Amino acid sequence: MKTKNFGRFALIPYAIWIVLFVIAPLLLIAYNSFLDIEGNFTLLNYAKLFSPVYMKMMFNSFLYASIVTAVSLLVGYPVAYLLSRTKHKRLWLVLMILPSWINLLLKTYAFLGILGTEGPVNAFLEAIGIGGQQLLFNDFSFIFVSTYIFIPFMILPIFNAIEKINPSLIYASRDLGASNITTFQRVIFPLTKDGIQSGFQLVFIPTLSLFMITRLIAGNRVITLGTAIEQHFLVTQDWGMGSAIAVVLIIAMAIVMYATRKIMK
Amino acid sequence: MEKQKKWFANSYLLLVFAILYAPIIFLAIYSFNSGGSMVGFEEFTFEWYQELFTDTRLFIILLNTLVVALLSATIATIVGIAGALAIHTIENTKYKSMLLTLNNILIVSPDVIIGASFLILFTVMGISLGFFSVLLSHIAFSIPIVVIMILPKLKEMSPSLIDAAQDLGASRWQVISRVILPYITSGIFAGFFTALTFSLDDFAVTFFVTGNGFNTLAVEVYSLARQGISLKINALSTIIFMITLILVLGYYFLSTRKKPVMIGGDE
Amino acid sequence: MSNTIIRFENVTKVFDDHIVLDNVSFEIERGKFYTLLGPSGCGKTTILRLIAGFVEPTQGNIYIDENCVNKIPANLRPVNTVFQDYALFPHLNVFENVAFGLRIKKVSAHEVKERVANALKFVNLEGFENREITEMSGGQRQRVAIARAIVNQPQLVLLDEPLSALDLKLRTEMQYELRELQQRLGITFVFVTHDQEEALAMSDEIFVLNKGTIQQSGTPTDIYDEPINRFVADFIGESNIVEGTMLADNLVSFANRTFDCVDMGFNQNEPVEVIIRPEDLEMTSAETGKIPVKVDSQLFRGVHYEICCYDDFKNEWLVHSTKKVEVGSTIGLDFDPEAIHIMRLGETEAEFDKRLEAYED
Incomplete structure (x- = not known):
């Protein structure tokens, strides 16, 4: 009971942070979305969002984000599961996360070389007779590199969820006659839903708003909402339009978070 | 049958690891290429490493990056500790969950939105874009991560520990400094290092809020990448990666040797 | 010096509209072993927390040595507690756990060493100074918690179901030890339990509580032989x-x-x-x-x-x-x-x- 007071004292710098860097930016974005490029009030920004260009962009953003998330889950879940069964699993896990500490632009840049027409992948493809392919500056390279970047954020929460499962639950399931596959379906998978949910959010939302990878590796096309926001803020200086897209993105994000929570329950 | 399964599992993991490390190895190999680009390996050379150490511009950028990371992580950790304590001590559940939601907004927000909204904020507040705005932004997006890393440790702490300290005569400040802080040390370190990595790794937010004349490594790489990066950068990232690798492995082996339990003799 | 050390005067405690203690008055005398006995939720732990100073009474007054302590915070009261989960500080070893209170009072290093050694001797833990808490068994942790309380030479030691986490055999042993310890030290113990056998075996005086009121108080034989009502009769044996x-x-x-x-x-x-x-x-x-x-x-x-x-x-x-x-x-x-x-x-x-x-x- 007495501890209440130091809580209040500690609240001051933290409260300042919340007001200044959480609430104020959100309000400013919302406010700016109603301003045109000269700073006059307008609803035109939102009207523009319903034009075919933006509708297609939104659709694409969600499509790409969904694909990247799905691929991350499909590739990442087995990795998390198999990692949890290895000896020295902590070490393997650290090694799995380690590459994500290298600046992701550098890694993206390396992929320009690896996937380039004269890179090792194409050399390999030619050697086995398939022949050289255009691997860069298209949807494939965008999805591949995005998955590469975000997959640790899928693996980590799922790994943690698997680790949290009490081993006797698995023995109990076996004891009750369940096969390996049934145990996975009925026990392990349901118990890792929380991990999948976090992984989903950690991959889907950032992918929705990626922009530098799009610029670097997807052929400098403005194809996602993230690129559009960057374009308006830093290139065309139309902050109003950029803010309007940001508002839509924030709302979409909130819906996604809410929906995943509902579905996973 | 069992053997076959195991072989399949191991090769799957191996393949994933290979892909994860491929770009890093690729960068490292070409850092020794005398050819000057990442296309076609000509001859082995240390030229890029030598050039790297004489490049003052790159050195300053590296220094900027480190200073911002260390400063922002330190300040964010201090504010984050205070925030975590505040959230933890609030008893009203409604108020508490509201604070937690506000806390998590920046964690789930995409970088672009954080960058864009901070850009508006700094413009409105009249803060010029440069070192200070970058530092403020990094502090701001690191605070909630620190809070999230510390809260579980606070939750895990039995409330009777605080009672016990008070019972033994500790004042409020002594309760914090002698019991709570030592107890949550691991959470504080985890928060600090996560904040550090987030700052070192950040590109998008910095890209939005930095001005002329102040660059971090990530922003520099981005602006160079579109014209083709000098292999000096390869050399730099190879060095950084090796240092990280040594630190992480060193930490891992030290920490497992101390506590044999941690190795987990699991099947 | 009066013989009364703690006096409750019409104390009521309300948590969230729920009356936990209802107008309770009693006195506790120096040098005796008291037990607060009752089912969970009867208010016994609340009495302990009121004495220790972790909570304030909603109404009424609490006196220690005839001084009203309603507004005195826990860290300034001459009372130490042994907690149910022992509440040993995991980041400190045995010695530093016991020394915690003395260090707060800025007792000299030499004296700290001596008093901690004495306290550990009292609870039969000589030579365990440098052990980590995680290396101690449940019974040993219990003793560390007791040593940490008595090393401060409090006028009153409060024990909040300290034996409940131990197995039956160890619990019986500790009952003897606690009783003996209290008699050697000659300070007042207030012991909270829901175990009637424990209460009967250890106490000079038992307070039987139910639903926030004291049902009956007296020596173990009084209460066993002359229960005042159905609740006490049922609860004691x-x-x-x-x-x-x-x-x-x-x-x-x-x-x-x-x-x-x-x-x-x-x-x-x-x-x-x-x-x-x-x-x-x-x-x-x-x-x-x-x-x-x-x-x-x-x-x-x-x-x-x-x-x-x-x-x-x-x-x-x-x-x-x-x-x-x-x-x-x-x-x-x-x-x-x-x-x-x-x-x-x-x-x-x-x-x-x-x-x-x-x-x-």
């Missing part, structure tokens, strides 16, 4: 409680028969509750017994058999006996007039004491 009528002084009727007893001071034909402890019942043949009953079930309890019987009026009779009987057979129950204890319905502790005094004269 096992009892047979049946409805009866007080025909006159020393004459009671129950189970459709009339018996001699040693209780007085009731109205004529007053409805009462009659208690006979299972160990006071003797088994004889159906013809010679005072009450004929049919044996329903029998359990072997180690030292005795627990036999459950029913009389013709569906009253249950529990008998503790070293003899074995046949389930389903009819036997007789025999008992002395002194074994019968009569309780007045809804009598408070004050009224009870008054009645006892009246017929003791």
Whole structure:
């Protein structure tokens, strides 16, 4: 009971942070979305969002984000599961996360070389007779590199969820006659839903708003909402339009978070 | 049958690891290429490493990056500790969950939105874009991560520990400094290092809020990448990666040797 | 120096509209071993937390040494607590845990060393100074927690169900040790438990609590032999409680028969509750017994058999006996007039004491 007071004292710098860097930016974005490029009030920004260009962009953003998330889950879940069964699993896990500490632009840049027409992948493809392919500056390279970047954020929460499962639950399931596959379906998978949910959010939302990878590796096309926001803020200086897209993105994000929570329950 | 399964599992993991490390190895190999680009390996050379150490511009950028990371992580950790304590001590559940939601907004927000909204904020507040705005932004997006890393440790702490300290005569400040802080040390370190990595790794937010004349490594790489990066950068990232690798492995082996339990003799 | 160390004066504690303690008054004397006994939620831990200073009373006053301490925070009270989960600081070793209070008081390093060593000796933990808490067993942690409290030489040690996490054998050992420790130190212990055997074995005085009020206080024998109401009788040991009528002084009727007893001071034909402890019942043949009953079930309890019987009026009779009987057979129950204890319905502790005094004269 007495501890209440130091809580209040500690609240001051933290409260300042919340007001200044959480609430104020959100309000400013919302406010700016109603301003045109000269700073006059307008609803035109939102009207523009319903034009075919933006509708297609939104659709694409969600499509790409969904694909990247799905691929991350499909590739990442087995990795998390198999990692949890290895000896020295902590070490393997650290090694799995380690590459994500290298600046992701550098890694993206390396992929320009690896996937380039004269890179090792194409050399390999030619050697086995398939022949050289255009691997860069298209949807494939965008999805591949995005998955590469975000997959640790899928693996980590799922790994943690698997680790949290009490081993006797698995023995109990076996004891009750369940096969390996049934145990996975009925026990392990349901118990890792929380991990999948976090992984989903950690991959889907950032992918929705990626922009530098799009610029670097997807052929400098403005194809996602993230690129559009960057374009308006830093290139065309139309902050109003950029803010309007940001508002839509924030709302979409909130819906996604809410929906995943509902579905996973 | 069992053997076959195991072989399949191991090769799957191996393949994933290979892909994860491929770009890093690729960068490292070409850092020794005398050819000057990442296309076609000509001859082995240390030229890029030598050039790297004489490049003052790159050195300053590296220094900027480190200073911002260390400063922002330190300040964010201090504010984050205070925030975590505040959230933890609030008893009203409604108020508490509201604070937690506000806390998590920046964690789930995409970088672009954080960058864009901070850009508006700094413009409105009249803060010029440069070192200070970058530092403020990094502090701001690191605070909630620190809070999230510390809260579980606070939750895990039995409330009777605080009672016990008070019972033994500790004042409020002594309760914090002698019991709570030592107890949550691991959470504080985890928060600090996560904040550090987030700052070192950040590109998008910095890209939005930095001005002329102040660059971090990530922003520099981005602006160079579109014209083709000098292999000096390869050399730099190879060095950084090796240092990280040594630190992480060193930490891992030290920490497992101390506590044999941690190795987990699991099947 | 007055002999009273703690005094509660009409103390009420309300948490979120829920009355946890209802107008409680009592006194605690120096140098005795007190036990607060009751089921969970009866308010016993709240009393402890009020004394320690972790909570403030909603109404009423608390005095330590005749000074009102309502507004004195826990860290300034001459009281130390042994917590249920021991609350040992995991980041400190045994020595530093015990030294914690002394370090706060800025006691000199030399004195800290000496007093910690003494305290550890008191609880038989010499040589454990440099152990980490995680390396200690449950019983050892318990002792560290006790050493950490007594090293500060408090006037009062509060113990919040400290034995509940230990296994049965260790618990019994610790009961002896605690009792002995308290007598050696000569300081007041206030012990909270829900275990009646523990309370009976250790205490000088027991306060039986239920629903935020003190039901009865007294020595273990007082409370065991003369429970004031059904709750206390039920809570302290096992009892047979049946409805009866007080025909006159020393004459009671129950189970459709009339018996001699040693209780007085009731109205004529007053409805009462009659208690006979299972160990006071003797088994004889159906013809010679005072009450004929049919044996329903029998359990072997180690030292005795627990036999459950029913009389013709569906009253249950529990008998503790070293003899074995046949389930389903009819036997007789025999008992002395002194074994019968009569309780007045809804009598408070004050009224009870008054009645006892009246017929003791």
